[in-house]
Amino acid sequence: MESSVKVEKPNTQLKVDRLGTLDLIQKYGMVMILLLITIVFSILSPNFLTYSNIVSILRQVSIIGIIAAGQTLVIITAGIDLSVGSIVALAGIVSAMVALGTESALLGITAGLLTGTLIGLFNGILISKLKLTPFIVTLASMTLFAGFALVVSGGNPIIVSEPLFKFIGQGYIGPIPFPVIVLMFIYLFFFFLLKKTVHGQYIYSIGGNEKATILAGVKVDIHKMIVYATSGFLAALASIILTSRLSSASPVAGAGYELDAIAAVILGGTSLFGGRGNVLGTLIGVLILGVLTSGMNLINVSPFYQNIAKGIIVLVAVIIDRLINRDK
Amino acid sequence: MNKSEELLLLKGINKKFGPVQILYDVDLSIYKGKVHALMGSNGAGKSTLMKIIAGDYTLDSGTIHLDNQLININSPGEAKSHGISVIHQELNLVKELTVSENIYLGKELTIGFGNFINSKKKALSKTKEIINKYNIQLDPLKKVKDLSIGEQQLVEILKAVSEESKVLIMDEPTAALSAEETKQLFKVITSLKSKGIGIIYISHRLDEIQEICDYVYILRDGRNVSEGLINHFSNERIIEEMVGSQIDNIFPSSDRKKGDELLRVEKIQNNILRSISFSLYEGEIIGIFGLIGAGQSEILNVLFGTKKKADGNIYVKNKLAKISSPIDAKKLGLAYVTENRKEEGLLLELGSEENMVLPSMGKFSSLGIKKQSLIKKVANDYKETLKIKLASISQPVKNLSGGNQQKVILGKWLLTGPEIILLSEPTRGIDVGARVEIYKLLDQLANESRKGIIMASSDADEVIGVSDRIFVVFEGEIIAEIDKSEATRERLMEFASGAKYLKEGV
Ligand SMILES: Nc1ncnc2c1ncn2[C@@H]1O[C@H](COP(=O)(O)OP(=O)(O)OP(=O)(O)O)[C@@H](O)[C@H]1O
Numbered sequence: 001m002e003s004s005v006k007v008e009k010p011n012t013q014l015k016v017d018r019l020g021t022l023d024l025i026q027k028y029g030m031v032m033i034l035l036l037i038t039i040v041f042s043i044l045s046p047n048f049l050t051y052s053n054i055v056s057i058l059r060q061v062s063i064i065g066i067i068a069a070g071q072t073l074v075i076i077t078a079g080i081d082l083s084v085g086s087i088v089a090l091a092g093i094v095s096a097m098v099a100l101g102t103e104s105a106l107l108g109i110t111a112g113l114l115t116g117t118l119i120g121l122f123n124g125i126l127i128s129k130l131k132l133t134p135f136i137v138t139l140a141s142m143t144l145f146a147g148f149a150l151v152v153s154g155g156n157p158i159i160v161s162e163p164l165f166k167f168i169g170q171g172y173i174g175p176i177p178f179p180v181i182v183l184m185f186i187y188l189f190f191f192f193l194l195k196k197t198v199h200g201q202y203i204y205s206i207g208g209n210e211k212a213t214i215l216a217g218v219k220v221d222i223h224k225m226i227v228y229a230t231s232g233f234l235a236a237l238a239s240i241i242l243t244s245r246l247s248s249a250s251p252v253a254g255a256g257y258e259l260d261a262i263a264a265v266i267l268g269g270t271s272l273f274g275g276r277g278n279v280l281g282t283l284i285g286v287l288i289l290g291v292l293t294s295g296m297n298l299i300n301v302s303p304f305y306q307n308i309a310k311g312i313i314v315l316v317a318v319i320i321d322r323l324i325n326r327d328k
Numbered sequence: 329m330n331k332s333e334e335l336l337l338l339k340g341i342n343k344k345f346g347p348v349q350i351l352y353d354v355d356l357s358i359y360k361g362k363v364h365a366l367m368g369s370n371g372a373g374k375s376t377l378m379k380i381i382a383g384d385y386t387l388d389s390g391t392i393h394l395d396n397q398l399i400n401i402n403s404p405g406e407a408k409s410h411g412i413s414v415i416h417q418e419l420n421l422v423k424e425l426t427v428s429e430n431i432y433l434g435k436e437l438t439i440g441f442g443n444f445i446n447s448k449k450k451a452l453s454k455t456k457e458i459i460n461k462y463n464i465q466l467d468p469l470k471k472v473k474d475l476s477i478g479e480q481q482l483v484e485i486l487k488a489v490s491e492e493s494k495v496l497i498m499d500e501p502t503a504a505l506s507a508e509e510t511k512q513l514f515k516v517i518t519s520l521k522s523k524g525i526g527i528i529y530i531s532h533r534l535d536e537i538q539e540i541c542d543y544v545y546i547l548r549d550g551r552n553v554s555e556g557l558i559n560h561f562s563n564e565r566i567i568e569e570m571v572g573s574q575i576d577n578i579f580p581s582s583d584r585k586k587g588d589e590l591l592r593v594e595k596i597q598n599n600i601l602r603s604i605s606f607s608l609y610e611g612e613i614i615g616i617f618g619l620i621g622a623g624q625s626e627i628l629n630v631l632f633g634t635k636k637k638a639d640g641n642i643y644v645k646n647k648l649a650k651i652s653s654p655i656d657a658k659k660l661g662l663a664y665v666t667e668n669r670k671e672e673g674l675l676l677e678l679g680s681e682e683n684m685v686l687p688s689m690g691k692f693s694s695l696g697i698k699k700q701s702l703i704k705k706v707a708n709d710y711k712e713t714l715k716i717k718l719a720s721i722s723q724p725v726k727n728l729s730g731g732n733q734q735k736v737i738l739g740k741w742l743l744t745g746p747e748i749i750l751l752s753e754p755t756r757g758i759d760v761g762a763r764v765e766i767y768k769l770l771d772q773l774a775n776e777s778r779k780g781i782i783m784a785s786s787d788a789d790e791v792i793g794v795s796d797r798i799f800v801v802f803e804g805e806i807i808a809e810i811d812k813s814e815a816t817r818e819r820l821m822e823f824a825s826g827a828k829y830l831k832e833g834v
C-alpha cells in the first residue's frame with residue numbers, strides 16, 4: 001500500500017505559557033502550602049493572625065530572607081555558599097568594633113559590609129579562577145571566618161548602642177519595621193536584576209550550561225565573582241540588622257543560617273542543579289519557614305519538634321520538585 | 329510483508345505535550361528480521377513515537393500489540409521486559425564507568441552466596457564475547473569518558489544487543505559515527521536481522537536508508553504520510569514526501585568571488601596539530617574534511633580560543649591576533665558553531681530566545697538592562713528566517729527536536745554579526761529540507777554578506793557541495809588542499825584515511 005496522503009500542516013503553534021504549567025503548579029504549590037499552614041495556625045492560635053504577629057514574623061524572617069536572596073543567585077549558577085553564617089558572625093563583630101572604635105555607626109556599617117563583600121569575592125575568585133568547587137571553597141571559608149570572628153572578638157560579644165546603628169534593626173518607617181523595608185527592597189531589586197539585566201541573564205546561563213556560556217564569549221569568571229560577592233554583601237547586611245536588633249555582636253551569631261537560607265531557596269523551587277529558579281520563590285520559602293517557627297512558638301511546640309516539622313516540610317518540597325521534574 | 333511475521337503493531341497513536349499535539353493517529357508495523365526506516369523532518373515526531381514505545385512517554389490514545397498481544401508500556405523497565413531496546417538520540421552512558429560496566433549496568437552479573445557479589449570479571453568476559461561476535465574494535469576496560477563519540481555510540485549499541493531484544497530502536501545511531509564505524513554498525517545490524525530482530529532505524533542520511541533498510545515509514549507533522557518497500561522509494565521521493573514539496577538542488581551553485589584576506593594562519597602547532605597554515609578570504613567557504621579525531625575540530629578550537637596553541641600565529645585582517653579565549657575571538661568577529669549541541673551549544677532549560685541572544689547581550693541591552701521587546705522581536709525574526717519549529721520562543725530548548733536545536737545555535741551566532749564563521753558538523757542530525765536551507769544560508773553569508781566561512785565536517789558530500797576549497801586533515805596535519813572542481817568523494821576519503829599520504833610520501 002502506497003498512500004501519499006498529503007495533509008495540510010495543522011496549527012500546532014499554540015502559545016505555551018512563558019513559565020510552563022508545571023512551573024506554575026510548583027510555584028503556586030508552595031503558595032498553597034504557605035496559605036495552608038497559615039490557616040492551620042490561625043485556627044490553633046487566635047494570636048497568630050494579628051497585625052503585630054504578622055509584623056513580627058516579617059521582622060524575624062528579614063535576616064534569613066536577605067541571606068537567602070544572595071543564596072538564590074549562587075544556587076542558580078549551580079553553586080552553593082556555605083560561608084554566609086560565618087560572614088554574619090565576622091561582619092557583625094567587625095562593624096561593632098569599628099563603630100565603637102571610631103564612634104561612627106556609618107563607618108562601622110561600611111566596614112561590616114566591606115568585610116562580607118570581600119569574603120564573598122575571595123570565595124568567588126577561588127571558585128572561578130582556580131576552578132575549585134563551590135562546596136569545598138565555601139565550606140573552608142565557613143570554618144576559616146568563623147575562627148576569625150572568635151579571634152578578633154576574643155570570643156566575647158561586643159555591645160553597640162549607637163542610635164543610628166540601633167535604628168537599622170529596631171527602627172520603624174511609619175508602621176513598618178525598617179528591616180522589613182530592607183527585605184522588600186532587596187527582593188524587588190534582585191527580582192528585577194534576574195529578570196531584566198544582562199548580569200541576571202548570565203546567572204541563569206552559567207547555571208544552565210557553563211561551557212556553552214564560556215563558548216559564547218561571556219566573562220563567566222567575573223559574573224561568578226560578582227555573584228559570590230553579592231552573597232557575601234547580603235550576609236553582611238543581614239548581620240548588621242541582627243547586631244542592631246540585639247544591640248550586640250556575637251562571634252557565634254549566624255551559626256546554621258546557611259542551612260536555613262538554602263532550605264528557603266529549595267522550598268522556593270530553585271533547582272540545586274542550577275539554571276532555574278527565582279527570588280520570589282525564595283521569599284515564599286522564607287515565609288513558610290518563618291510562619292512555621294512563629295506558629296509553633298505560639299502553640300508552644302518544643303524546639304525539638306520544631307526541627308522535625310521543618311525537616312519534614314523541606315523534604316516534602318523536594319519530593320514535589322522531584323516528581324515535577326521527572327515528568328518533564 | 330507477511331502478516332505472520334508481524335512483531336510490533338502500533339495503531340492510532342496520539343500524543344500531546346501540554347496543548348500541542350505532536351502525534352496524530354500514527355500507525356506502525358514492525359516485522360521480524362526487517363529494518364524499518366522511520367523518516368521525517370526535524371520535529372516530525374519520530375523520537376517522540378520511539379520514546380512512547382520505549383516507555384519514556386505514555387501515549388494519550390492508541391494501542392500497542394506485541395506478538396498479537398495487546399500490551400501496555402508505562403515505563404522503560406516495562407518496555408525492556410517486553411524485549412524492546414532503544415539506542416537513544418542522546419547518549420545515556422555513565423562516563424566514569426568502563427565499557428563493560430556500562431553494558432551490564434542495571435543487569436549486573438552476580439555470583440556467590442545469594443548472588444550477592446557483582447562479578448565484573450564475568451561482565452568483562454561476556455562483553456569481550458559480544459565485541460568479538462560483532463567484530464568491533466573496542467577496549468572493554470576503557471572508561472567511557474575516554475572514548476570518542478563514535479565509540480560511545482558503539483557502546484550504546486552493544487548495550488542494547490546484549491539484551492534479549494525482539495525489537496531494537498536506533499534513533500540516529502550514525503549521526504556521530506565515522507564512515508568506518510558506520511560500516512561496523514551495518515555489519516552488526518545485518519547479523520541482528522538474521523536473528524529475527526525487528527529494527528526501527530531513524531536517520532537523516534538517505535544513502536544509509538537505501539543501503540540498510542527494507543521498509544520505509546514517512547511521518548510529516550506527526551502524521552503518517554506514506555510507507556512502502558524501500559525499492560519503491562527513491563531519495564527524491566522520500567524527500568518529497570518528508571518535506572511536502574520537491575527539492576531540486578541540495579547544494580546551491582552560486583558563483584562566489586573571493587575578496588580580501590580575512591584570516592591567515594601561520595604554522596599553528598599544539599599536541600594535536602602539526603604546522604597548520606592557510607588563508608581565508610571574504611566570500612569564501614573552506615571545508616575541512618577528516619576522519620573523526622583527525623584534528624579538524626581542533627583547528628577550529630584553536631582559532632576560537634577554546635584550545636591553546638603552542639606555536640604559530642593567527643592574523644585577522646592582516647593584524648596579529650591574540651586569541652586566548654572565546655571572549656577574544658568574539659571581539660575579533662569570529663563565531664563558532666560547535667558540534668556538541670547539548671554540552672557546548674545550548675542552555676537546555678532556557679528558551680531559544682535566551683539562547684540566541686546569549687553571545688550578543690551587549691547589543692541587546694543598555695546600561696546592563698536587557699531590551700526585552702527587541703530581543704523578542706529579533707528572536708522571532710530568526711525563528712522565521714531559519715524556519716525553527718517550536719511552540720514558543722520561550723519554550724525550553726531541551727524540548728526541541730535535534731535539528732531545531734541546531735538551528736537555534738546557528739541563529740545565536742549569526743546574531744553576533746560575525747565576519748568569520750567557524751562551523752563544526754553543522755548539519756549533524758538535521759533533516760534534508762533544513763539542510764538545504766542551511767547550505768543556502770551559508771552560501772548567502774559568503775556570497776552576499778561577504779563573510780569568510782570555515783566548515784569542518786566528516787560528511788564528504790557536504791564538504792564538496794558547500795566549499796570552494798577543501799583541506800583534508802590527517803593526524804593533525806593538512807595533507808591536501810583540493811579545489812571544489814577537482815574534489816570527489818573517493819579522493820577525499822583516500823587522503824583522509826592516510827592511504828594517499830603514505831603511498832605518495834608527500
Ligand atoms: N518533552 C517535550 N515537551 C514538549 N514538546 C516536546 C517534548 N518532546 C518533544 N517535543 C516537541 O515535539 C516535536 C517532535 O519532536 P521529536 O523529537 O519527536 O522530533 P523528531 O522527529 O525526532 O526530530 P529530529 O529529526 O530533529 O530528531 C517537536 O516539535 C518538539 O519540540
Ligand SMILES: [Mg+2]
Nearest residue numbers: 374375417730
Ligand atoms: Mg529525534
